Structure formats: C-alpha cells, structure tokens
Amino acid sequence: MRLVIARCSVDYAGRLTAHLPSAPRLILVKADGSVSVHADDRAYKPLNWMSPPCTLKEADGDVWTVENKGGEKLIITLEEVMHDSSHELGVDPGLIKDGVEAHLQELLADRIETLGEGYSLIRREYPTAIGPVDILCRDADHRTVAVEIKRRGEIDGVEQLTRYLELLNRDPHLAPVKGVFAAQEIKPQARVLATDRGIDCVVLDYDALRGIEDDKLRLF
Amino acid sequence: MRLVIARCSVDYAGRLTAHLPSAPRLILVKADGSVSVHADDRAYKPLNWMSPPCTLKEADGDVWTVENKGGEKLIITLEEVMHDSSHELGVDPGLIKDGVEAHLQELLADRIETLGEGYSLIRREYPTAIGPVDILCRDADHRTVAVEIKRRGEIDGVEQLTRYLELLNRDPHLAPVKGVFAAQEIKPQARVLATDRGIDCVVLDYDALRGIEDDKLRLF
DNA sequence: GCCTATATTTCGATT
C-alpha cells in the first residue's frame, strides 16, 4: 500500500467525465492495483478512483495515468508531493459479519409462529420463475403465506413481494396466497403501499428473535 | 488527515455486529471525524468504518473507541504502530461531473423527437403526488406519454414508471397515458416486464444525443 | 460470465 499526500489535479474519463481542480489530497494505491484520491471529508468515499484490475503508469513521475480494460482513464497530475510512503500489509483475514438479512431469515424460519399462532413453515427460499421467495408458510387455517424479509423495509421490498404474490397466486395448489412484509424497520411509504395491497406488515425484533432462539437452544 | 499503519484488531457493533482479527492495516482519520480501516485490497471500500459525525477517543493510546450519536461503536485495538502521520489538506474544491442522468434528461427533452416523429414536450420533472415524472410529452396523435429515464434500465425503473402511469391515468385531462422507458442500457428482465405492461423501451445513445445537440448549437 | 439482490450501501436534493 502506497500513501501519497500531494497537491494534484485529476481528470477522469470513462462512464462519465469528471475533473478535480488542483488541491492537496491523499492518493491511495493498493496492492490490488486500485487507486483512489481522497479529500479530507466525505467519510470513506474517494473523490475519484479506479477499481482493479487496472494499470498505473508514471510518466515523468508527475503525471500518473491509471487505465482499465474498459478504456476508462484516470489522470492524476502531481504538482507538489508532501508525503510518499509504501507499506507491506499482506493478505487480510477479512471481516466476520453477523446480523444481516440471511440471519433474520433463518431466525424467523426457526420461529415462524412469530407471525401468528398456528403458522407452519413450508420452506425458505421457495423457488419461483422470478427468483426465490424468502419464506413460504401456512397460517392456522392452512392458507399459503409468502413472506418477504428485509433489514429495512422500503417500497422496493413491497414491489418485490407483490410480484411474487402475483406469480404464486397463479398456482392453483397454492392460491390464494397472502403476503407478509417483515423487517426490522418499515418505512412509512412502504407500509402505506403494503397496506393498500392487502399485505401485512410485521416489525421484527432481532434481539428478541435471537433471544428466543437462545432460549430454545438452552432447552436442548 | 491522519494516516496510521498498524497491526490492529477491530470490533464494530451497530447496525450489524462485525469483527476483524489482528492484521496490519491502514487506519484513516479524516478532518470530518470519519474513521476507516483499510486492507490492501477491495478497491476503495474499507473493511470497517464510522461515518461522521462521530467522536474518537484514544484510551491509553492503544484502544480507540469511535462512537456516533446512534450508539454505534467501532473499537480499534492497536498492537503495533508502523507509521503515524498527520497532514493539513484544507477544504476541497470538489468534483465537477458530466454525463449523468440529469444531463440525459436535458438532452432528451431538447430532442424529444428522438422518441418518434411529431413528439412534443409538455415539461420535464412533471410533478405528481408520488414524485416528479422525468418527462411528460405528447406523441404525434396528441396522446400523453410519460418517460422514465435511467442510465441503466432495471426492474426498479419499470416499477417506478408503472406507479406514475397508474396515477397519471387517473387524471381525465391526461388519460390515456402511454409509458416509455428510456435508458442507455436496458436489462433483459426490465425489458420483459416493461413489454408485459405495454411500456415501450428506448435505448438512448448519449454521444448521439450530445452530437445532435452540438449540431443544433452550431446552427444558431 | 451474466444477472439479480443486497449494502453498516453513500450521497445529494427536496420536503
């Protein structure tokens, strides 16, 4: 990893055209070949960058040309270098995550009765022509219920569930299929749209779901 | 901007829970308060980060705790510091962009006959209760046409246009309203869905649109 | 490899 602090101007020509006037910035060159130009704000997002795989050429040392296979170009003109250092970091062991949608799906499938008494699981990732439905189950009256799970419930999720319901309801073995939109947090507009379409909204409590599971695990 | 190269381990507890085992990494502290932890790959995306506004506390100097108002926490345990430098960059003049969706919209509005002979513009950003329609125009037979413009046309865009059409068709002054999905690139599934709903698909050639506009500008 | 869905999306504009 190479760190360069320099006054520079940058031009990018690729999927769009962009220009950065001269100013002091951080130029970050990673071992994977990527180059990114950072200002002292905008959180972690660079002002400009080139993703790997790409090649970096230093013409004269003060004009860097970074190019990828698609013909996209990043041209960095260095005017004054304040810092330049390189560091060996090695391969990173990587991030261990917990608490994403897949886990919510597992938890809810394990405790499908969270949706109501008498609910039973048919299967997770129920396949359809337009993609898998997160959870397919039956309610106490044996009616089919399709569940779409999101961490944050927004309009897209309701649209997605609507498409699944339309398709599932064409299957005489399943129809009529009810829809349930389950998320840790449901945006007002998503709730309005869901309600308007007769889809139930359920707010999931991740810690409670996990707690219930922990209890269950402790019993066995 | 502060650059630290150090062997460290990281724990994040917030919207999800995540852990990074000990390894050498770059820790980037920006003037806006953001902290990001980078490995030597994954392009510009950090392994872990905290967006501003947040506060950084250095207990003993080897355990950093970064916290935001939402109670999210990033804990960085430094084990061996290989580099530590700070640099004054000042405020960045910012990026100048060209070629995005807004520009496509302007170009197409200026050359609305790209959609077909006899087309005339009603207005760009036609306001509705659920947001502005990119372009509203009339075809040669004076029928209303709603146009949704995307750089890349995907299913979401078709859904968005569908919602607009549903709403616009309730207005007796406008109905019946036809839909046109215009993009530089239209994904197969989006095209299928659009066609199924009677929405026309138009692939826009940005350079051609701009060329036509340049020609026009040269004439005046 | 293409395509789809997700993301601690981030970011900006608008209400």
Add this chain to the structure above:
DNA sequence: AATCGAAGTATAGGC
C-alpha cells in the same frame, strides 16, 4: 430531520 432517488454505486450469490 426524514425521505426519496441516483450512484462511475460495489459486492456477493445464483444460474
């Protein structure tokens, strides 16, 4: 502040 739509989205998972 909340919300919505766009992004050079990036990235992981399926087919």
